[in-house]
Amino acid sequence: MTGEQILLFAILGLTLAGFAWARLRYDVVALLALLATGLTGLVPPEEMFSGLSHPAVITVAAVLILSRALLNAGVIDVLARRLTRVGDRPMVQVVTLTGVVALSSAFINNVGALALFMPVAVWMARHAGRPPSFLLMPLAFGSLLGGTLTLIGTPPNIIIASYRSETGTPAFGMFDFLPVGLAITIAGIAFIALVGWRLTPQRSEPADDGGLFEIENYLTEVRVPESSNYAGRSVHELIESVADEADVMVTALLREDERRRLPSTYEVLRPGDILLIEADSDGLKALIDETGVELAAGEDAETDEDDEQAAGELTLTEAIIAPNSRLVSRSAGVLDLRERYGVNVLAVARQGKRLKQRISHIRFLPGDILLLQGREDSLPGAMNRLGCLPLASRGLDIARPRHVLLGAGIFAAGLALVAFDLLPVATALVGAAVAMVIAGLLPSDDAYRAIDMPVIVLLAAMLPVGQALETTGGSALIAEALLGMADHLPAFLMLALLMVAVMLLSNLVNNAAAAVLAAPIGIQIAQGMDASPDPFLMAVAIGASCAFLTPIGHQSNTLVMAPGGFRFGDYWRMGLPLSLLVIAVAVPSILWVWPVAG
Known part of the structure; x- marks a missing residue:
């Protein structure tokens, strides 16, 4: 030797x-x-560094892009x-x-x-x-x-x-x-x-109702009184005041005749504002003790009906973090999910068990299951951008037939070029990937993220x-x-x-x-x-x-x-x-x- x-x-x-x-x-x-x-x-x-130009490397990258395009096409x-x-x-x-x-x-x-x-x-x-x-x-x-x-x-x-x-x-x-x-x-x-x-x-699984999470949190109204130190401060500051003690989510803000679903965390609070809070009993008590907000439920007969209407456009769904998700190795706090994607993470499960630690401190891993809250019309798009897959059949949207046929046709053409030895495999598949992008089946930014x-x-x-x-x-x-x-x-x-x-x-x-x-x-x-x-x-x-x-x-x-x-x-x-x-x-x-x- x-x-x-x-x-x-x-x-x-x-x-x-x-x-x-x-x-x-x-x-x-x-x-x-x-x-x-x-x-x-x-x-x-x-x-x-000759490996970067090796046909095998180019082919693998092209296959990953084509895979994402076929998924997008439905x-x-x-x-x-x-x-x-x-x-x-x-x-x-x-x-x-x-x-x-x-x-x-x-x-x-x-x-x-x-x-x-x-x-x-x-x-x-x-x-x-x-x-x-x-x-x-x-x-x-x-x-x-x-x-x-x-x-x-x-x-x-x-x-x-x-x-x-x-x-x-x-x-x-x-x-x-x-x-x-x-x-x-x-x-x-x-x-x-x-x-x-x-x-x-x-x-x-720990839950006995067919789902992974037992939802212990509930919606509660709290009012910001004039005497509260948080009047004139942001929603973010209100939540951060108890961040080390409890998970508290603001799902809506009621201000006079105006109702804002999932308000911005930079929204400045005013005296008299009513907030719909998602929290368990311990978190709610910590919020009241720390900030001076008051329970507001029951102040008038129309409140309950209005609350249901205000929260009615919000929905919950469970989703799995995919391997290429932008959530991997990052936390909800770092990503600022509410402001950037309009979603709240209410719970996280790993290896079949719900994690008990602070959600804002959890670094997500591929395969984690999240309980997400967001607007019904925008939540599917937010999950797609985050790289999460819904755990329900209703989340599997069938694309328009035009997209299915177009995507399948481009892919089949690429395979045929390879099968009949008309083009080298790397050339044919890169061409098919480019065609997917030109056809609008895959945005160019998503093509790079697919690799x-x-x-x-x-x-x-x-x-x-x-x-x-x-x-x-x-x-x-x-x-x-x-x-x-x-x-x-x-x-x-x-x-x-x-x-x-x-x-x-x-x-x-x-x-x-x-x-x-x-x-x-x-x-x-x-x-x-x-x-x-x-x-x-x-x-x-x-x-x-x-x-x-x-x-x-x-x-x-x-x-x-x-x-x-x-x-x-x-x-x-x-x-x-x-x-x-x-x-x-x-x-x-x-x-x-x-x-x-x-």
């Missing part, structure tokens, strides 16, 4: 440890690995609406939801497909009187299986396709992954529907590192160690061994990083066996995409963890037998479609 190889393996070991440790985000870990290999000369300076909403009619039988719900999300994941980003159908799953589970956990894990695993169906279903497939072009043969096409992917997807869905969902922890930059940075950083593994002879060294077993093992066991190794790696690190590191090794094994690299690259693709054992192996697994109330150790119960089934089905399927003989 040369000095360069020792140094590279040390860097890769620290990188994998950083991925598994998860204290730093995976894109930051990847950048550190790139800097380490660049500063030590393992990656030439002129190639350090293509997937049509399917989601139909799913609410499948009935309450658990097996029917599981097979239908898992099958539809798998099909959707073949053509749009699998995390995006899961995020859209997850609210439907939660609604269906509650409607049937069961905890959402029995549907959410099958849904996540279905999105991973569906990603194996096509070139654009998941980033590992795009990466593997680009590595194939380095072997002197054309890159894998749009549907080259379909035969093997379809076999494991059908087998996986059948297992999940018949057996797998029964292995999922069935954790009950998951941590994934893009991860790929751009790890591709040169993966290349260093090959140029230093590191991949050949690992392949030689594995080839020592080739004399005693048949080809199908070598494929299975490689797939198991990649599958284990992808459960600890990002699946794209696993594909980047494992693809050169697969090629070296094929060369050492004087075999075709195709079956080994396919084994890497399947292994990198099927991370069923942990919540950190894939964003889909992470996304369902909070609303399903799952723990780290829950995933292997269904994930382990599913992984074994995938290996048992994938290996013979690969050898049938992609023979080992070169």
Whole structure:
């Protein structure tokens, strides 16, 4: 082993440890690995940032934009609406939801497909009187299986396709992954529907009325008297006076004959103003004691009717925070949600339980469930801008047919250009993404927001590192160690061994990083066996995409963890037998479609 190889393996070991440790985000870990290999000369300076222009990176970005455009066009909403009619039988719900999300994941980003159908799953589970956990894990695993169906279903497939072009043969096409992917997807869905969902922890939610939140707060009128120190001060100052003690929301302001719903927090209070306060009894008492406002209910006979009218345009809804939401890692206080979006966050639930800490201090995470209050006509738009998905079927709006057909047509045209080899995949999909923006299906600002930059940075950083593994002879060294077993093992066991190794790696690190590191090794094994690299690259693709054992192996697994109330150790119960089934089905399927003989 040369000095360069020792140094590279040390860097890769620290990188994998950083991925598994998860204290730093995976894109930051990847950048550190790139800097380490660049500063030590393992990656030439002129190639350090070559990953940014790699076709695989461009293709992944285009797929993310197209996925968002298809969601905006309502293509997937049509399917989601139909799913609410499948009935309450658990097996029917599981097979239908898992099958539809798998099909959707073949053509749009699998995390995006899961995020859209997850609210439907939660609604269906509650409607049937069961905890959402029995549907959410099958849904996540279905999105991973569906990603194996096509070139654009998941980033590992795009990466593997680009590595194939380095072997002197054309890159894998749009549907080259379909035969093997379809076999494991059908087998996986059948297992999940018949057996797998029964292995999922069935954790009950705390509420007994079909919803997650028990609403303890109520609307109360308070009046600002002349003697109050807060006459002439803002609504914001009034609320902040008790911010450390209680959650208090001002839902309306009544001033003479004028009624303002969700008034600005910068509104200056006047003596005689009546405020509709959303607070529990302790919060209301703290507000009265601290500010000198007075209870105003019952002062005249028309007040109750007027209050109902004033509050009538306000509505409550539960929503899940999507992975790309602008709420992630930020708090309601920092975002100033009332002023900027016209919504109040009344409660937050995480891992199936309502959080008891101060809402203004909670840093939101993907998968958190929020109880939002806002005007009925503007709340859906505010949730869309914030990146939240409603937990109710009525929130799934079917777009106009013109948008559905237009979006589907542009996407189908892009796929056809790739399928018939008329344009390279990156060129065709970037063109389709631009067409979506020009057609008005996706605002240009939303197109940039649709790009998951941590994934893009991860790929751009790890591709040169993966290349260093090959140029230093590191991949050949690992392949030689594995080839020592080739004399005693048949080809199908070598494929299975490689797939198991990649599958284990992808459960600890990002699946794209696993594909980047494992693809050169697969090629070296094929060369050492004087075999075709195709079956080994396919084994890497399947292994990198099927991370069923942990919540950190894939964003889909992470996304369902909070609303399903799952723990780290829950995933292997269904994930382990599913992984074994995938290996048992994938290996013979690969050898049938992609023979080992070169």
